[in-house]
Each structure stands twice: as C-alpha cells, then as structure tokens.
Amino acid sequence: MKRIAIIGLGVSGSYLLNRLSRDHEVVGYERQKEGQFQAVCLVPETQIITSRGVIPISEVRAGDLVLTHKGRLRKVIQTFSRYYSGTLVKVTPKYTNLPIRLTPEHPIRVTRSHFFKSPHPYEWISVGEIADPDQVKMCVPGIAKDQEVKPVISPRLIGYYLAEGYSGPDETYFYFAKEGEEDLVDDTVNLLKQEGFKCHVEHRETSCAVVTYSLKLANILRQFGSKAYEKHIPFDYVNLSQGSIVELLRGLFRGDGCRTKDGIALTTSSITLAVQVQLLLRRFGIFVSVRQDRIAGGDTSVINGRLLLRMHTSFRVDVNGRINELLESFGEDALTQYSWSHADWISRTNNFLIPIRKYESEEYNGLVYNLEVEEDNSYQTIVGCLHNCAWGTSKHELTKIMKPLGIDFQKYILFNGKAMQVDLGNGKSRSIPLKGLVTYDKHQLEVDLTKGKKARFGVKATPTMLKDENYDMIIDCTGLHRAFLPKIKNDMWVPCVEYKVNYSDGKTPFEDFFIRPFNQLSGYFWYFPLEKGSAYVGAGDFKKEQNEFVDAFNAKNPGQIERKIGRPIRISPPKYCEPFYIGNVVGCGESIGTVFPLLGEGIIPSLQCSQLLCENLDNLPAYRKAVLKKFEYFNYVYDIINLKLQGKFSMMKQLPLMLKVYREMKKMEDRFGMEIRLNDFKTIFNSY
Numbered sequence: 001m002k003r004i005a006i007i008g009l010g011v012s013g014s015y016l017l018n019r020l021s022r023d024h025e026v027v028g029y030e031r032q033k034e035g036q037f038q039a040v041c042l043v044p045e046t047q048i049i050t051s052r053g054v055i056p057i058s059e060v061r062a063g064d065l066v067l068t069h070k071g072r073l074r075k076v077i078q079t080f081s082r083y084y085s086g087t088l089v090k091v092t093p094k095y096t097n098l099p100i101r102l103t104p105e106h107p108i109r110v111t112r113s114h115f116f117k118s119p120h121p122y123e124w125i126s127v128g129e130i131a132d133p134d135q136v137k138m139c140v141p142g143i144a145k146d147q148e149v150k151p152v153i154s155p156r157l158i159g160y161y162l163a164e165g166y167s168g169p170d171e172t173y174f175y176f177a178k179e180g181e182e183d184l185v186d187d188t189v190n191l192l193k194q195e196g197f198k199c200h201v202e203h204r205e206t207s208c209a210v211v212t213y214s215l216k217l218a219n220i221l222r223q224f225g226s227k228a229y230e231k232h233i234p235f236d237y238v239n240l241s242q243g244s245i246v247e248l249l250r251g252l253f254r255g256d257g258c259r260t261k262d263g264i265a266l267t268t269s270s271i272t273l274a275v276q277v278q279l280l281l282r283r284f285g286i287f288v289s290v291r292q293d294r295i296a297g298g299d300t301s302v303i304n305g306r307l308l309l310r311m312h313t314s315f316r317v318d319v320n321g322r323i324n325e326l327l328e329s330f331g332e333d334a335l336t337q338y339s340w341s342h343a344d345w346i347s348r349t350n351n352f353l354i355p356i357r358k359y360e361s362e363e364y365n366g367l368v369y370n371l372e373v374e375e376d377n378s379y380q381t382i383v384g385c386l387h388n389c390a391w392g393t394s395k396h397e398l399t400k401i402m403k404p405l406g407i408d409f410q411k412y413i414l415f416n417g418k419a420m421q422v423d424l425g426n427g428k429s430r431s432i433p434l435k436g437l438v439t440y441d442k443h444q445l446e447v448d449l450t451k452g453k454k455a456r457f458g459v460k461a462t463p464t465m466l467k468d469e470n471y472d473m474i475i476d477c478t479g480l481h482r483a484f485l486p487k488i489k490n491d492m493w494v495p496c497v498e499y500k501v502n503y504s505d506g507k508t509p510f511e512d513f514f515i516r517p518f519n520q521l522s523g524y525f526w527y528f529p530l531e532k533g534s535a536y537v538g539a540g541d542f543k544k545e546q547n548e549f550v551d552a553f554n555a556k557n558p559g560q561i562e563r564k565i566g567r568p569i570r571i572s573p574p575k576y577c578e579p580f581y582i583g584n585v586v587g588c589g590e591s592i593g594t595v596f597p598l599l600g601e602g603i604i605p606s607l608q609c610s611q612l613l614c615e616n617l618d619n620l621p622a623y624r625k626a627v628l629k630k631f632e633y634f635n636y637v638y639d640i641i642n643l644k645l646q647g648k649f650s651m652m653k654q655l656p657l658m659l660k661v662y663r664e665m666k667k668m669e670d671r672f673g674m675e676i677r678l679n680d681f682k683t684i685f686n687s688y
C-alpha cells in the first residue's frame with residue numbers, strides 16, 4: 001500500500017482518486033472549493049491595470065500581463081465570468097471617485113494597523129466582512145523595479161507629446177497655447193533639434209504648433225498613442241531611471257498640468273495615462289489621486305441641423321503630499337502651503353495605506369468576472385471552479401472507462417448528437433455522421449467520483465506545502481498548470497473561450513453539433529448543444545481571434561449568457577511534455593500532454609492516461625513507454641498542425657502523414673464518437 005497525494009481533481013485526478021483509493025492510502029487536493037462555482041467576482045467595467053493599458057476586466061484575456069498585489073506583472077492564466085444576481089459591495093477608496101463593485105466574498109488586501117504604528121502587516125479579508133470601514137486601510141503596493149530601461153528619445157519630449165502631441169502617418173504636431181507657452185514652444189524646438197529632427201513653428205488663431213515631417217519620429221511617437229484618449233506610456237517605463245521619469249513627467253505636467261491650491265494637477269482623456277502617471281509617481285513614494293470627470297469638449301457632430309458637442313470622459317490626476325520634492329525636481333518653485341498625505345508617509349514600508357471613503361451595497365443582475373493570475377494570483381484564495389461544466393465526449397469510451405468503477409455514464413449525458421455540421425466557408429458545409437458524441441455533466445461526474453474519498457477542496461497544493469508529508473508518490477493532475485513538474489520548454493497551447501448560453505423559448509441557433517474551422521486550421525469555433533435550449537459556444541485559436549469570433553456569433557444569436565470560461569488548452573503531445581516523472585512526482589493527463597491536438601479534446605486521452613498509470617504504478621519507466629506509444633499518433637497530428645500554421649502544408653507531400661492519422665482514427669471511431677472518412681479529412685484540410 002502506498003501513501004499517495006493526487007494534486008488536481010479534474011478529469012484524471014478524480015478518476016485516480018476513486019480507483020487508487022481502493023488499494024492505497026490516497027489524499028486528493030483540489031484548489032477549487034467543493035461543488036462550488038466561482039464565488040467571487042467583479043463587475044465587467046472594473047478597470048484592471050495591464051501591460052496593454054487600463055482595461056475593463058471583461059476585456060482581459062488569458063495571456064495578458066496584469067499588475068499583481070506584489071507590484072509586478074504576471075500572466076493571466078484563466079478568465080472567468082458567470083451570471084450573478086444579488087448584493088454587491090461598492091467600495092470607494094480615498095484618492096478616487098471610481099468605486100470598485102464586487103461580490104461580498106471577494107477578498108481585498110487590507111491592514112488594520114494604525115497609520116502611525118509601524119509595521120503594517122496586511123491580510124486578505126472578504127470585502128463583505130468589513131464591519132467598520134474606518135478600522136481598515138486598503139494596502140496598495142509600491143512598484144517592484146525591474147531592469148532599468150532607456151527612453152527611446154528625450155523623455156521630456158515624450159512628456160510634451162503625451163500632453164500636446166498628435167502623430168499622423170509621417171508628421172507630428174506639438175500643440176501649445178498661442179500665448180503664455182512660448183517657453184514650451186522653444187523647449188520643444190530645441191529638444192527636437194538635439195534629437196536631429198527638423199521642425200518649424202506654425203502660428204494659428206488660438207494655438208501654436210511645432211511641426212515635424214519625419215516618418216521616423218512619427219513611428220517612435222505613435223507607440224505612445226496618437227489621439228488624446230489613446231495616450232499611454234509603455235508599461236516598462238516604470239523601470240526608467242528616476243531622472244528620466246522626472247523629465248517625462250515634467251514635459252507632461254508642463255503641457256497638460258496646472259497649479260492648484262495645494263499641489264499640481266493634470267487632466268487627460270486617457271484613463272491609462274492617468275493611472276500610469278500614478279504608477280510612475282509610486283516609484284517616488286508618492287500616491288496621487290485619479291478622479292473621473294465628464295466634461296464637454298472634443299468632437300462635434302451635426303444631427304437634424306443642430307450642432308452637438310460630444311461628451312468626453314476626462315481624468316484628473318492630483319498631486320499634493322510631498323509635492324515640493326517633486327516640484328523641486330521639475331525645477332519649479334515650491335509651494336508654501338500644501339496638504340500632507342498619509343499615503344505618502346506610509347509608502348516608506350512600500351505599501352500605500354488608502355482609507356475607505358465610502359462603503360455601500362447595491363443590488364445587481366448581470367455578468368461578473370474574475371481572473372486567475374500566474375504565481376502571485378491575487379485572487380488565489382477564492383477562485384472557484386467554473387471549468388466544471390458540460391463537455392463533449394464519446395459516450396462509448398466513457399461508458400467503458402467508468403463501468404469498472406461502478407459508475408453508469410448514461411445518467412450524465414445531456415445531449416446525444418446525430419450529425420455534426422462542419423462549415424467549409426463560402427456557404428458550403430459538410431455533415432459528419434456521429435457515433436456516440438454527446439455532451440455530459442462533467443462537474444457532476446467529477447463530484448461523484450470523489451464522493452466519500454479523502455479529498456481536500458479549496459487547497460492550492462504546492463511542493464513546499466507537501467514537503468514534510470512523506471508521500472510515496474505525488475501525482476500531478478493539474479492539467480495546464482503542471483504545478484509539481486518542471487516547466488516544459490516550447491510548450492504549445494491554444495487560448496480558448498467558452499460561454500454557456502441559454503436561448504429563450506428554446507430557439508437555438510443550431511439543432512446539433514456545429515464547428516467552423518479557422519483559416520490555416522489555427523483553431524475552430526464550436527457549438528455544443530446542451531439540454532433545454534442551451535448550448536456551449538466557444539472557440540480556440542492560435543491567432544488569438546477566438547474572442548472576436550465568439551462575440552460576433554453571440555451578438556448575432558443573442559441569448560442569456562450564464563457563464564464564461566477562458567483558458568488555454570495544452571496541445572504539445574506527450575513526446576514534448578517530458579519529464580513525466582521526477583523524484584516522487586509523476587504527471588498524468590493534460591499535465592503531460594494527453595490532448596488530441598487537432599480538436600483540443602482531452603477528456604478521453606486524460607482518462608486513458610490515468611488507466612495507464614494505474615496499470616504501471618510500480619514501474620514508471622513502463623508507464624512512460626506506454627504513454628508515448630498510446631499517444632504516438634498525436635505527434636503526426638501535431639506535425640500537420642505546425643505545417644499548416646507555418647503555411648508549409650501540402651496535401652501531396654503530407655499525404656503519408658495524413659493517411660497515418662486517418663488510419664489511427666478510423667480504428668477508433670467509437671472512441672472519437674463519429675464516423676471517420678478520408679474524404680472529410682481531405683475536404684476540411686483543403687478548405688482551410
């Protein structure tokens with residue numbers, strides 16, 4: 001009898017927990033809470049700081065880099081959303097009028113310590129548990145400095161451009177007021193000359209423009225945005241030297257700023273720029289306020305003969321505490337009177353302590369979102385299990401695999417497919433007869449497999465956590481994460497998104513399974529029917545266009561979106577996912593690449609992999625050999641996909657490879673749940 005830990009109770013982990021518990025002492029660890037869907041979330045418009053700007057959480061994608069609670073960028077692994085109807089907590093911190101609206105379970109990072117009492121240990125508490133908002137301060141981290149970067153051109157010139165500039169295809173304009181800004185005009189002209197760009201000054205009725213016709217300069221400056229509301233600073237500019245930051249801010253504040261009673265302020269129509277200024281100043285230990293205003297201005301349009309002035313949102317950045325230090329570095333006169341800020345002072349501990357100004361609640365009906373972030377996962381204590389849902393698989397193979405465990409697969413089936421339509425583009429399609437392809441309740445099956453077994457839910461296991469537990473074997477079933485095995489070199493995965501949609505009156509867009517491959521077979525769109533007028537609508541695409549495609553489909557075929565999952569699928573076959581075992585850790589399932597690369601279909605292969613592990617538990621070299629042999633045909637498919645993606649695929653040249661794949665699949669029609677016909681292969685490959 002072995003002492004075994006199974007990490008991850010998804011497809012392969014729940015199977016192994018059930019089967020191995022019969023002869024061994026087994027404990028399962030699953031980071032998500034038992035039987036719970038994701039419990040914590042934010043409203044779609046919540047602004048998230050990412051490397052590509054400040055964007056609403058609903059637009060953050062897997063693979064984006066977001067700023068974490070450690071003040072550094074980390075990759076988003078999964079995005080989640082679900083329908084929520086209930087109470088939200090609305091927190092408005094000091095230094096902003098932009099509230100955060102979140103479900104009560106959502107944790108926030110706070111300290112209960114008084115401003116003046118150092119240290120300020122922080123903790124994560126559910127926002128709904130805050131009994132007295134006056135007793136806690138929100139903890140916002142300083143910015144972790146990475147390797148120093150150099151600005152592409154004079155940082156002060158960048159600052160003027162961010163404030164006053166516009167770049168067309170090969171021309172750049174720096175606009176200034178006709179009167180009172182002559183010194184800025186001279187400064188811009190001098191800086192341009194120093195950088196080797198010719199320029200001239202155009203005097204207009206109310207403004208004065210410094211104009212250059214240089215393709216090179218226009219290209220450089222366009223990376224900071226062309227129009228005012230697009231202006232931004234590349235994220236890695238937080239790693240500029242302090243001198244360069246001062247110069248950049250000096251240009252920006254001179255151009256767009258003004259003196260206030262107790263500090264200086266800047267107005268911009270770019271929320272990204274406003275927040276980035278805040279980030280740059282955090283490097284100096286200064287926390288500035290960012291507020292939203294709605295002001296009239298900008299574009300006009302004529303409707304029914306009336307001239308309408310469009311409303312723009314603008315953002316105001318106010319710097320007050322420690323302002324004199326900043327002004328001094330700008331070469332400006334100090335203020336004699338200014339308000340001192342707690343946040344500035346506390347910054348010495350590398351945490352800004354932000355009091356809560358307003359704490360309210362409100363009712364909400366709609367989608368809410370959450371993110372899972374690599375390493376620092378600021379959401380890590382609370383992300384639930386949205387991946388648990390209905391999926392497509394073959395009922396024959398699942399019935400065969402589950403039977404020895406005493407589980408009747410039939411009762412989990414939601415929809416039995418008859419024929420799958422494949423859209424070939426140009427109005428053509430092909431119908432593939434199905435032989436047992438179904439959608440089933442994946443979550444319920446996993447719950448039933450783990451019922452009565454020793455499992456710890458809501459625990460994100462790490463090698464350090466299990467170091468002293470002395471397990472004989474640790475099975476890494478963590479899928480894409482490979483939490484206990486070394487990272488794979490050149491890992492290949494496809495970003496995916498999937499929505500569960502309910503169509504009113506059962507009017508579904510399709511009656512059966514439907515797929516539409518993308519060009520070069522870079523991925524495909526799928527429509528999987530579920531019970532009672534609902535379906536899973538999703539897509540995966542190497543070219544990362546899955547969201548656009550699914551969003552367009554949903555806009556054309558509106559329904560009630562119940563939940564969404566966005567996470568990549570690993571498609572590197574086992575051959576490229578070695579090592580399978582190291583020390584007392586062994587991988588199983590998607591963690592070692594058991595996903596059929598052409599379809600991103602991993603349920604059956606991961607269960608087959610679990611069977612192989614059970615059969616070879618005492619002989620891991622034999623397990624490795626068996627896995628490589630069983631999934632050898634994945635390598636051919638993987639090679640074909642790579643050739644297709646590189647535009648190097650030729651039906652003539654790759655016919656032997658195609659035939660190999662076809663013959664393997666043909667032998668396994670029941671396992672794939674569909675008729676495998678050479679003609680379908682050829683047509684689909686030739687169409688895309």
Ligand SMILES: Cc1cc2nc3c(=O)[nH]c(=O)nc-3n(C[C@H](O)[C@H](O)[C@H](O)COP(=O)(O)OP(=O)(O)OC[C@H]3O[C@@H](n4cnc5c(N)ncnc54)[C@H](O)[C@@H]3O)c2cc1C
Binds near residue numbers: 481588603
């Ligand atoms: C959008 C989408 C749609 C898909 N559709 C299909 C489909 O229709 N048919 C099909 O066959 N395949 C489909 N797949 C692929 C399939 O879901 C996976 O390949 C399969 O689930 C892999 O099984 P697994 O057991 O290896 O990993 P998973 O089922 O992914 O399970 C991994 C588990 O590990 C847990 N975990 C991770 N890290 C830790 C940790 N440190 N501590 C504790 N727990 C941890 C996770 O919470 C998760 O529960 C789809 C994938 C995606 C993303």
